[in-house]
Amino acid sequence: MWRPNRRKEVDDGVGSTDRTTPDKDVWVACMVAVRDARDEAAFARLFEHFAPRVKAFLIRSGAEATLAEECAQETMVTLWHKAHLFDPGRASVATWIFTIARNRRIDALRRQKRPEPEDLPWGPEPEPDQADALALQQESEHLGAALAALPDKQRVLIEKAYFGDLTHSEIAAETGLPLGTIKSRIRLALDRLRHAMK
């Protein structure tokens, strides 16, 4: 069984952009270049970093390697075509790619539709607020660090929930889930919503 690597990022030789502490701003800049300039070099950097991670995520979620490869490619195609919807004030690049890969998994592995909430009336902004974007990216890094710092048992529970190894009632039955790790991320999102709705 494939197991997530804990300490060290695996550089599989696909690209040289991997680094132990990736600078998240680089990925936002690449997304903006893809979105605004249809920049294929920026797309290639995103591909080299994220496609192997999406593939690993899908294999860990139960996909065969061929299907995982196919879905990872489709995820990156969707990233290109929906780049205009990316808003760095609302999600990190990793989070945004996660939601695309998740939807591919529901479609391809579970063969179900995914009902999505209504979009907010303020939608993605052409000129996102720099302070919002920066706060969001920093908060995403804090969340990643908090996840990495959890005791193995708790972290594995969270990972299992996202890989689809736990149903919602199993999640509800687990008392070891450290949901406090996301509290400050929730506060930030609420502040931003209230600010935008004013």
Added chain:
Amino acid sequence: MTMQDINHHLTDPLLMAYAAGTLPEAFSLTVATHVSMCDECRARLGAFESLGGAVLDRTGSVAMSADSLGATLARIREGNGQAERPAPRRRDDVLPAPLHDYVGGGLDSVRWRPIGMGVKQAILPTSRDATARLLYIPAGAAVPDHGHRGTELTLVLQGAFVDESDRYGRGDIEVAGEDMQHMPVADIGADCICLAATDAPLRFRGMIPRLAQPFLRI
């Protein structure tokens, strides 16, 4: 949607499972509908999706096949020009966009079927691992007394209902677990419309409703 005065929210496990994409479709529909009405749960959902991004970030990597990037760029070029700008989603005063999508129109398009005592239902087309139905309960009427084997989510879209535990108005969601035996009663002020999702058939306490169950698909 406009800000609502919502007092009953989604639980963390439901939001986490929706963010992870592992809920049955009928439950996802209910979560998406509540989030459309509730800013607090929208913010919480955003945080659970961030957690998914953090999990993706640390999952490690598996090499893509040899000319994967080239193949992906070729697919992108094929798809260029047929840029997808989907039509704006529709909703009405009672049905938020996700429900409007599943009904295939507004409230007047719902195909209600009577299930007795003035109560009507309409089952929505979802995968079979759980069932989503719209319920129409006349003001002051009761939904037959029932318990659950699984989980039942009840989201109020119009009017209000009260049961043994509390009062639920528009946007409020009740999450009922295994052993809950309850009898929701529509508030006397107005007819109540709810979205109810169950992952196991309901159990009614009386003999006749139980016999009728297979026909009514309750």
